[in-house]
Amino acid sequence: MRKSKFLGIICLLILVCSCKEIEKEVPQQPNIVLFLVDDMGWQDTSVPFWNQRTAYNDLYHTPNMERLAAEGMKFTQAYATPVCSPTRVSLMTGMNAARHRVTNWTLRKDALQPMETNHPTLSFPEWNVNGMSPVEGDPKAVHATPLPKLLQDAGYYTVHTGKAHFGAIGTPGDDPLNLGFDVNIAGHAAGAPQSYLGMENFGNGKEGKEVWAVPGLEKYHGDDIYLTEALTQESLSALDSVKGKKPFFLYMSHYAVHTPIMGDKRYFQKYVDAGLDSTEAKYASMVEGMDKSLGDIMDYLEKNQLEDNTIILFMSDNGGLSAVARGGEPHTHNRPLASGKGSIYEGGIREPMLVKWPGTTIPGASTDDYVIIEDFYPTILEMAGISGNNKVQTIDGKSFTSILKGEVAIEEERPLFWHYPNEWGPEGPGIGAFSAIRSGDWKLIYFHEDQHMELYNITEDIGETQNMVSTQAEKTREMAQILSEHLVSVNAQMPSNKETGQTIPLPNQKINISK
Structure with a gap:
């Protein structure tokens, strides 16, 4: 009897130990922080994203971006769209802008932007002005399964903080809670704050400015x-309720560094003392305040022993603002990249991007493999171990986990596409209605208004100074054909000529593509 009891205890101990071993082997779902900055240029940081440092890298002070770069992987050729809402909808749906048709920034329900209705030569299509929607049948909105909804369904606690800008006022997409977020901190339809200052109630109470x-x-x-500080504090408070209990997805979507350019007084004077004019000193202080937020989140993860199981992805939603509101000469703030926000040139679409995936990314790694904003959707789902076909939309993005693992690129000379059959407002180089493709070293741009094309070798000519259409006719034809086929495949919208009423032709219809 005693022997039987002894054997029973031994068996129980073996079973308990085995269960503990199995528990150790079952991977825990990682926490995910997606840190998105608004209007931050490729060089608005002390982290160099080129093969050399620039004067801008020495101007801005972002020690926590340096810290993240040292702990994770730097992407030197990461792309978004030239303006905010298309990027944010691509991020949340995995769709290219040409497919989801939220091709310009959203605000008013059912309404084209005034700069579009008043354009002198082009009539613009009825794009999805109401943004994205989780509900089928919403007029002028793209129906899609949002990224946070899939994470929420998989057991994640989902927190939205800051700028939303997913849908027009009064539509389902204007409230992040409708898109799969458990918590919404300060997100609504507008894409900019009326004020960054608590002393001004962040713009509340200003007559006629309620929307902002x-x-x-x-x-x-x-x-x-x-x-920026208030949003960070609220985010960390939201995480306190679940830390260590269930995985979380924090979408830290700062309003900074979007206009209005209002100085963060904690850092403003140091940039004045460095010789910057008042506007640029304010802008630099906003960048550093954003960087402090990143550092506070990283400190929180370390303090709560969460850093080893938390993935951090850092990205900007479009290129750095340069056409308006900045100090100094317009269209110069991103050099050697041409132009800035709103432009199809590199200054309008190339972004600072960092990823730390503990146990996967090699600390201090860097890659020249290019990615685009819709790639985040399948990548984050793969990181979280979420699979299946429970998405209503076609996914254009490709997971870049293989790059993070130090393996092969997503696809050899994979083409990236941009499509903007719209009008942003400000004028400047590369700003206006266009379609574009990048494949390998080459980038072709097709401007809708006058139907001219530009071809650049981005690797050799990062500033896009030498248009090679006339000297690279075969490459031009090849890329125009691929771009046109893509536009047809996604049923992309095109503007039309106001005078003739004729739809703007596709790029392959403007050149002789026969050999």
């Missing part, structure tokens, strides 16, 4: 606090 006032931060009204 930042919602949901009443506890900070009247306080001497900057918006």
Whole structure:
């Protein structure tokens, strides 16, 4: 009897130990922080994303981006769209802008932008002005399964903080809670804050400016606090309730560094002392305040022993603002990249991107493999171990986990596409209605208004100074054909000529593609 009891205890101990071993072997779902900055240029950081440092890298102070780069992987050729809403919808749906048709920035329900209705020569298509929607049948909105909804369904606690800008006022997409977020901190339809200052109630109470006032931060009204800091504090408070209990997805989507350019007084004077004019000193202080937010989140993860199981992805939603509102000469703030926000040139679409995936990315690694914003959707799902076909939309993005693992690129000379049959407003180089493709070293741009093309070897000519259409006729034909086939395959919208009423032809219809 004693022997039988002894054997039973031994068996129980073996079973307990075996269960513990199995528990150790079952991978825990990683926490995910997606840190998105608004209007941050490729060089608005002390981290160099080129093969050399630039004067801008020495101007800005972003020690926490340096810290993240040292702990993770740097992407030197990461792309978004030239303006905000198309990027954000691509991020949340995995779709290319030509397919989802939220091709310009959203705000008013069912309404084209005034700069589009007043364009002198082009009539613009009825794009999806109402943004994205989780509900089928919403007029002028793209129906898609949002990324946070899939994460939420898989057991993630999902937190949205800051700028949303997914849908027009009064539509399902204007509230992040409708898109799969458990918590929404200060997100609504507008794409910019009326004020960054708590002392100004973040713009609340200003007559006629209600649409831009930042919602949901009443506890900070009247306080001497900057918006970036308030959003960070609220985000970390939201995580306190679940840390260590269930995986979380924090979408830290800062309003900074979008206009209005308002100085963060914690850092403003140092840039004035460095010789910057008042506007640029304010802008630089906004960048550094954003960087402090990143550092605070990283510190929080370390303090709570979460850093080893938390993935951090850092990205900007479009190129750096340069056409308006900045100090100094317009269209120069991203050099050697041409132009800036709103432009199809590299200054308008190339972004600073960093990824830390503990146990996967090699600390201090860097890659020249290019990626685009819709790639984040399948990548994050793969990181979280979520598979299946429970998505209503066609996914254009490709997972870049293989790059993070130090393996092969996503696809040899994979083509990337941009499509903007719209009008942004400000004028400048590369700003206007266009379609474009990048494949390997080459980039072809097709401008809709006058139907001219530009071809650049981006590797050799990062500033896009030498248009090679006339000397590389075969490459031009080849890329125009691939671009046109893509536009046809996704049923892309095109503007039309106001005078003739004729739809703007596809790029392959403007050149002789026969050999």
